[in-house]
Amino acid sequence: MSDNVIEFDHVYKKFAMGEQHTTLRDFIAAGFGKVFRSGNRPDPAQLKKQEFWAVKDLSFNLKKGESMGIIGPNGSGKSTTLKLLSGILRPEQGTYNVKGRLSALIEVGAGFHPDLTGRENVFLNGSILGMTRKEVQSKFANIVEFAGVGEFIDTPVKRYSSGMAVRLGFAVAAFIEPDVLLVDEVLAVGDTEFRNRCHNRMTQMLNRGVTMILVSHNLEEVRNLCDRTIMLFKGEKLVDGPTQKVVEEYHARVVEMIKIDQATDAARDGVAKEETPVEVTGVQFIDKDGLVTDTLMTGDPMTIRINYHARRHVERPQVGIDIDWAAEDQLATCFDTQQDGTTLGPIAQGKGYIDCKVGPMLMVPNVYSVNIRVLDGDTATLLGGTQRNRFILNEKVVVNGFFGLPHKWEQSAVGESLAAETCEAAA
Amino acid sequence: MNSQAAMFGELFRYRGLLGMLAWRDIRVRYKQSLLGVAWAFLMPLIQTAVLVLVFTSSTALTIDDTKLGGMPYMLFVLAGIIPWTLFNATIASSMECLTRNSRLVTKIYFPREVFPLANVLGALVDFGIALSVFIPVYIFYMFKPAVAPFVQPHPSVWLLLIPVILFFQVLLIAGLSMVLSMANLFFRDVKYVMTFVLQLWFFATNVMYPLHFEKHPWMTWINPMIAILDAYRDCWMGRGLTNPSGLLVSILVSTIAFFLGWRVFHRASFKFAEYV
Numbered sequence: 001m002s003d004n005v006i007e008f009d010h011v012y013k014k015f016a017m018g019e020q021h022t023t024l025r026d027f028i029a030a031g032f033g034k035v036f037r038s039g040n041r042p043d044p045a046q047l048k049k050q051e052f053w054a055v056k057d058l059s060f061n062l063k064k065g066e067s068m069g070i071i072g073p074n075g076s077g078k079s080t081t082l083k084l085l086s087g088i089l090r091p092e093q094g095t096y097n098v099k100g101r102l103s104a105l106i107e108v109g110a111g112f113h114p115d116l117t118g119r120e121n122v123f124l125n126g127s128i129l130g131m132t133r134k135e136v137q138s139k140f141a142n143i144v145e146f147a148g149v150g151e152f153i154d155t156p157v158k159r160y161s162s163g164m165a166v167r168l169g170f171a172v173a174a175f176i177e178p179d180v181l182l183v184d185e186v187l188a189v190g191d192t193e194f195r196n197r198c199h200n201r202m203t204q205m206l207n208r209g210v211t212m213i214l215v216s217h218n219l220e221e222v223r224n225l226c227d228r229t230i231m232l233f234k235g236e237k238l239v240d241g242p243t244q245k246v247v248e249e250y251h252a253r254v255v256e257m258i259k260i261d262q263a264t265d266a267a268r269d270g271v272a273k274e275e276t277p278v279e280v281t282g283v284q285f286i287d288k289d290g291l292v293t294d295t296l297m298t299g300d301p302m303t304i305r306i307n308y309h310a311r312r313h314v315e316r317p318q319v320g321i322d323i324d325w326a327a328e329d330q331l332a333t334c335f336d337t338q339q340d341g342t343t344l345g346p347i348a349q350g351k352g353y354i355d356c357k358v359g360p361m362l363m364v365p366n367v368y369s370v371n372i373r374v375l376d377g378d379t380a381t382l383l384g385g386t387q388r389n390r391f392i393l394n395e396k397v398v399v400n401g402f403f404g405l406p407h408k409w410e411q412s413a414v415g416e417s418l419a420a421e422t423c424e425a426a427a
Numbered sequence: 428m429n430s431q432a433a434m435f436g437e438l439f440r441y442r443g444l445l446g447m448l449a450w451r452d453i454r455v456r457y458k459q460s461l462l463g464v465a466w467a468f469l470m471p472l473i474q475t476a477v478l479v480l481v482f483t484s485s486t487a488l489t490i491d492d493t494k495l496g497g498m499p500y501m502l503f504v505l506a507g508i509i510p511w512t513l514f515n516a517t518i519a520s521s522m523e524c525l526t527r528n529s530r531l532v533t534k535i536y537f538p539r540e541v542f543p544l545a546n547v548l549g550a551l552v553d554f555g556i557a558l559s560v561f562i563p564v565y566i567f568y569m570f571k572p573a574v575a576p577f578v579q580p581h582p583s584v585w586l587l588l589i590p591v592i593l594f595f596q597v598l599l600i601a602g603l604s605m606v607l608s609m610a611n612l613f614f615r616d617v618k619y620v621m622t623f624v625l626q627l628w629f630f631a632t633n634v635m636y637p638l639h640f641e642k643h644p645w646m647t648w649i650n651p652m653i654a655i656l657d658a659y660r661d662c663w664m665g666r667g668l669t670n671p672s673g674l675l676v677s678i679l680v681s682t683i684a685f686f687l688g689w690r691v692f693h694r695a696s697f698k699f700a701e702y703v
Contacts, residue, residue, distance in 0.1 A: 024616050088700045113455060128535055129535070
């Protein structure tokens with residue numbers, strides 16, 4: 001019991017949905033009663049109308065030097081858990097305990113002031129993160145070097161590129177020496193080189209015996225840094241175990257969740273079905289061997305087949321495709337015929353399909369969700385569409401970061417002089 | 428109380444941050460402004476000039492010189508307007524000190540008290556600058572022969588009381604700042620209400636005219652600023668306190684306002700991240 005650095009014991013935290021009273025006028029209009037009726041205060045363990053559990057009955061323990069990942073779709077309570085741990089939020093119920101100096105890389109550079117120089121901001125942010133002036137002083141050179149902002153250190157941060165600002169923010173945070181480190185999605189930014197540097201820094205900290213909790217959408221990162229992972233869904237812990245197993249489980253769950261979503265969508269559509277001029281009856285994913293599947297491999301091409309049922313003739317149809325990260329509902333990429341300069345032939349009344357052939361898929365392995373829109377090219381009105389058709393992308397070709405770029409290496413021939421080449425080019 | 432000690436302890440551990448945030452506010456305030464530090468002393472000077480002009484040249488509106496306690500009007504106004512500006516400007520700027528820092532409030536933990544308190548600290552620097560304008564004027568009147576009913580101010584041991592009065596005035600400001608910054612976080616229209624309230628408060632305070640309530644002396648107790656401004660002036664003139672009971676009440680009110688305000692603020696601070 002006593003060797004646990006972090007103890008989280010049956011913690012509950014609720015939030016209210018919808019509008020709060022944010023002006024005095026509204027508040028007075030809603031009646032003072034609410035505040036002053038403290039005699040029979042409602043039970044904190046009960047949900048009132050419009051409230052929901054952001055974190056529900058969550059328990060876990062971490063020993064010194066352990067690192068744990070937290071994964072789950074948006075709104076599953078990951079960030080709330082970190083905020084509870086760092087003390088920003090107080091739980092309604094349950095207890096938690098963190099031993100030692102805690103530091104959170106929840107949002108690096110949150111304390112930056114755009115009008116101050118990089119140097120001034122390093123000191124400011126250092127003290128916000130709990131460092132003394134002396135500590136910052138002694139690590140200043142390291143911080144600047146790590147951030148790679150060099151001569152810009154005396155320039156106001158508002159003139160920094162967003163990448164530079166983030167790097168500087170992370171650099172300050174990277175040089176705190178905490179006992180417990182909370183990390184929330186900080187590495188989603190920066191170039192690969194910088195991300196590697198951050199990675200190394202975190203590994204160093206882990207080797208030094210830091211206890212770490214990492215919240216990330218990037219499952220690769222969780223896999224690399226954490227031995228153990230918990231998966232949250234709607235505030236509850238669903239799975240807890242070795243990272244590899246939990247990540248696999250996560251993929252399976254996301255697929256399941258989307259199936260449920262699709263079912264409810266379908267049920268809803270069934271009730272309130274409006275006859276659209278072009279009904280998209282189905283979307284199929286066809287792999288490189290021409291088989292319909294929902295599991296594809298990175299590096300392979302894919303064909304998206306849009307099956308439709310047109311109720312009328314469409315002279316100039318336009319088709320758009322969005323590909324989202326399914327769990328986060330975030331756009332990964334999109335394309336449409338108009339942008340591509342492709343003119344589709346007219347759609348005749350009746351059934352048919354349109355294929356979109358996608359080249360080698362160099363995206364990070366994950367669950368993706370595809371939305372289709374069919375428009376009338378003349379009037380730009382929506383004729384029909386479908387949402388949330390998911391496919392799973394598994395790893396065959398390694399993709400680092402979010403996506404891969406097709407690339408090729410070349411080198412000058414042996415013995416060939418570069419100078420001679422440039423002379424020729426000039427001539 | 429134990430929790431009070433814990434609150435002090437935690438704040439003390441974050442004193443470095445308190446200083447940094449105050450420094451940030453000052454730095455940002457003077458960095459990209461045309462006149463920079465000049466603002467801090469030009470403002471009270473201009474205000475005083477306007478008031479002196481109005482009250483000395485308008486025949487419909489005159490100040491009864493005998494009610495100024497022998498203080499030349501210019502000195503009277505300046506001695507009042509500088510501490511009043513500290514009060515007024517700090518409270519006005521405290522209103523947004525939490526909402527303006529919402530990213531920090533929702534992302535990183537430290538005692539939230541540092542925001543309003545750093546704001547007060549930053550305002551004290553402005554006060555110091557403004558005071559450096561007051562001193563030459565004060566010295567000028569020290570040597571300028573006075574015509575009755577005016578008297579020359581003479582520095583005495585009473586000057587030592589000024590930091591004490593300032594201390595309690597700062598407690599009052601800090602207490603109000605904490606409550607109001609918190610109120611404005613929950614209800615965003617508090618700052619509009621307060622703009623109005625501060626204006627009324629100005630008229631109910633002895634900044635540009637003396638206020639004496641001979642018939643109802645307790646009326647000065649309602650507004651703690653009245654006795655505070657009187658006490659400053661008494662000390663500058665070196666004549667002893669003219670309203671000691673009022674000052675005592677002000678000190679009491681300020682102390683209560685500070686500790687009560689802090690308490691309320693501290694209790695509510697765990698809700699800030701959800702509402703900001």
